[in-house]
Amino acid sequence: MNRRYRKTIIAGNWKMNKLPSEVKPFAEALKTLAPHAKWCETVICAPFVDLPAAIKAFKDSRVAVGAENLNENASGAYTGEVSADMLTDLGVKYVIIGHSERRQYYGETDVSVNKKIHAAIGAGLQPIVCVGESLEQRELGITLDLIKLQVTTALSGVEADKMRKIVIAYEPIWAIGTGKTATAEQANEVCCAIRATIRNMYGARIARAVSILYGGSMNEKNAAELLAQPDIDGGLIGGASLVPEKFAAIIATANQDQA
Numbered sequence: 001m002n003r004r005y006r007k008t009i010i011a012g013n014w015k016m017n018k019l020p021s022e023v024k025p026f027a028e029a030l031k032t033l034a035p036h037a038k039w040c041e042t043v044i045c046a047p048f049v050d051l052p053a054a055i056k057a058f059k060d061s062r063v064a065v066g067a068e069n070l071n072e073n074a075s076g077a078y079t080g081e082v083s084a085d086m087l088t089d090l091g092v093k094y095v096i097i098g099h100s101e102r103r104q105y106y107g108e109t110d111v112s113v114n115k116k117i118h119a120a121i122g123a124g125l126q127p128i129v130c131v132g133e134s135l136e137q138r139e140l141g142i143t144l145d146l147i148k149l150q151v152t153t154a155l156s157g158v159e160a161d162k163m164r165k166i167v168i169a170y171e172p173i174w175a176i177g178t179g180k181t182a183t184a185e186q187a188n189e190v191c192c193a194i195r196a197t198i199r200n201m202y203g204a205r206i207a208r209a210v211s212i213l214y215g216g217s218m219n220e221k222n223a224a225e226l227l228a229q230p231d232i233d234g235g236l237i238g239g240a241s242l243v244p245e246k247f248a249a250i251i252a253t254a255n256q257d258q259a
């Protein structure tokens with residue numbers, strides 16, 4: 001983390017978990033457990049049908065609500081899809097774009113990710129853009145080249161003044177839901193490479209201000225070590241974000257004074 005230059009963000013990704021009726025009890029528990037967020041921005045990204053309940057439940061708190069996906073088109077004949085304007089109209093602030101599960105199961109590509117980013121920023125949403133390599137790609141030694149390509153394509157055509165709205169999340173696919181976390185050094189190396197890519201595209205001042213998160217089996221036990229890394233500005237948390245006690249403990253870690 002580097003609080004001098006950028007925001008620390010602890011974001012939960014509920015994925016396809018929690019019923020709308022389970023949102024309020026979760027929010028009540030989190031509001032009691034979580035420390036007053038001195039530095040850290042807290043976000044809960046929830047399934048579409050949970051969003052109205054989440055907006056209501058977190059209304060008077062400092063927890064922002066995010067969606068897990070959106071359609072790149074503004075409106076029209078796209079049965080079953082949800083637009084950026086629909087999300088902002090509800091009061092949603094963030095949206096996860098290009099999660100590896102969407103790339104893997106729903107055919108999303110760097111190009112569709114780029115279109116979704118444009119749709120999100122056009123509507124005033126803050127994208128949390130996910131990038132990451134598979135185990136095979138890591139073993140081939142192409143991680144940094146691949147990440148650079150993912151970031152460059154995702155941000156293609158995004159103007160410099162919009163970059164302050166964009167959050168990048170590095171999620172190595174082999175660490176998601178596996179209990180296998182990247183070491184703090186591995187994670188920082190890639191986050192540092194993401195910042196270098198942004199520096200090449202937008203210059204040092206903007207690169208210094210972009211929050212880059214780590215995701216992949218992050219929990220209340222390993223958060224401190226990961227967050228102590230200079231280029232890791234927070235977490236995108238799956239499993240541990242479903243349990244108020246665990247998520248609150250990660251928020252507390254992010255709020256501790258920096259050594």
Ligand code: 13P
Nearest residue numbers: 013176177216217238239
């Ligand atoms: P886990 O924390 O369950 O590994 O999930 C990470 C993730 O995919 C967050 O988007």
